[in-house]
Amino acid sequence: MTTGFECRNCSAHESRPLYASVPDRFHGFAGAFTYVSCARCALVQLEHIPANLGEFYADYRIHTGDSTAYRVLRRMTIGHCYLERPGHGKALLDIGCGNGAYIKEMAANGWKAAGYEFDPTHAAALSAQLGLPVISGEQALTDHAGQFDLVTFNFSFEHLDQPLRLLELATRCLRPGGEIYIAVPNIEGREAAIFKDRWFHLDPPRHVSFFTKQLLRQQLERNGFSEIETRDLAVPTGFAGSLSYRLWNRFQQATWYAGIVPGLLFSAVVRDGNFAISARRTA
Numbered sequence: 230m231t232t233g234f235e236c237r238n239c240s241a242h243e244s245r246p247l248y249a250s251v252p253d254r255f256h257g258f259a260g261a262f263t264y265v266s267c268a269r270c271a272l273v274q275l276e277h278i279p280a281n282l283g284e285f286y287a288d289y290r291i292h293t294g295d296s297t298a299y300r301v302l303r304r305m306t307i308g309h310c311y312l313e314r315p316g317h318g319k320a321l322l323d324i325g326c327g328n329g330a331y332i333k334e335m336a337a338n339g340w341k342a343a344g345y346e347f348d349p350t351h352a353a354a355l356s357a358q359l360g361l362p363v364i365s366g367e368q369a370l371t372d373h374a375g376q377f378d379l380v381t382f383n384f385s386f387e388h389l390d391q392p393l394r395l396l397e398l399a400t401r402c403l404r405p406g407g408e409i410y411i412a413v414p415n416i417e418g419r420e421a422a423i424f425k426d427r428w429f430h431l432d433p434p435r436h437v438s439f440f441t442k443q444l445l446r447q448q449l450e451r452n453g454f455s456e457i458e459t460r461d462l463a464v465p466t467g468f469a470g471s472l473s474y475r476l477w478n479r480f481q482q483a484t485w486y487a488g489i490v491p492g493l494l495f496s497a498v499v500r501d502g503n504f505a506i507s508a509r510r511t512a
C-alpha cells in the first residue's frame with residue numbers, strides 16, 4: 230500500500246515498486262524519482278510528481294529548438310514517427326507542440342495547423358514566432374470543441390499529469406469522423422526491458438506515465454473511437470541515449486551522436502522502442 234498514490238489510469242491507490250530513486254540523467258537536475266506500476270491496471274507511472282516539475286523543463290531541448298545539425302539528425306532519426314500527409318485545408322491540433330516544428334511543417338503541407346502548450350507564456354511566444362495559433366489552458370480546448378479533423382500527441386502524452394482528462398478534451402476537439410494519433414515510448418518494449426532505469430525514454434521526472442498499447446486502446450474505445458491501429462516506431466535515439474546513461478550515468482552528447490549508427494542497427498532488430506496508436510472518432 231502506497232500512501233497518497235492515485236493511478237492516473239484507474240484511480241486505484243495501491244502500487245508496486247518498479248524503479249526507485251532514479252536521477253534526471255538528461256538534464257542533471259537534482260532529485261530522485263520513483264516509478265511504480267499500478268496494482269490494478271499495471272500502468273507504470275511516477276509515484277509522486279515533484280511540485281516544481283516546471284523547473285525540470287528549463288532549457289528543455291524540445292522547447293528551445295537546437296542546432297541545424299541536431300534538427301537534421303532528429304528529422305532523419307525520428308521523422309517517421311510523425312503522421313504526415315497533405316492537409317487540403319483540414320484542421321490539425323498538435324497537443325504539446327514543443328517548439329512547433331511539426332505544426333509548421335504541417336501548415337506548409339496544406340493543413341490549418343494549430344498547437345497546444347501548457348505554459349501560456351510559451352504558447353504566446355511560440356504563436357508569435359510561427360504565425361500560427363498556439364492555444365493554452367483547458368478552457369481554450371473546450372472553446373475549440375468539434376473544430377479539428379486531426380488531433381496529435383507527438384511524444385507528449387507521457388508528460389501529462391492528467392492524461393485521461395486531456396484525452397477527453399482532445400476527443401471533444403475532434404469533428405465526428407476526425408482522427409487521433411498518439412506516439413509514445415513503449416515501456417513494454419525490449420529496449421525498455423534491456424536498459425531498465427537507464428532507458429533513455431524513462432526521462433524522469435518529465436515522463437510521468439507509460440500507457441501501453443492495451444491501456445490506450447481501452448481508453449480510446451471508452452472515448453468513442455474505432456478503427457484503432459497501432460504500429461511500432463523503431464527509433465535509434467533510445468539506444469544512443471541509453472548507451473550514454475549506461476556508460477556515463479548521464480546524457481553525454483558525443484556518446485549520443487556516436488550511438489546513432491549502432492542505434493540504427495539495434496532499432497532495426499528491436500523495433501518496439503516507441504509506438505503510435507491511431508483511431509477515428511465515431512461517437
Ligand SMILES: [Zn+2]
Pocket residue numbers: 236237238239240241267268269270271272
Ligand atoms: Zn491503475
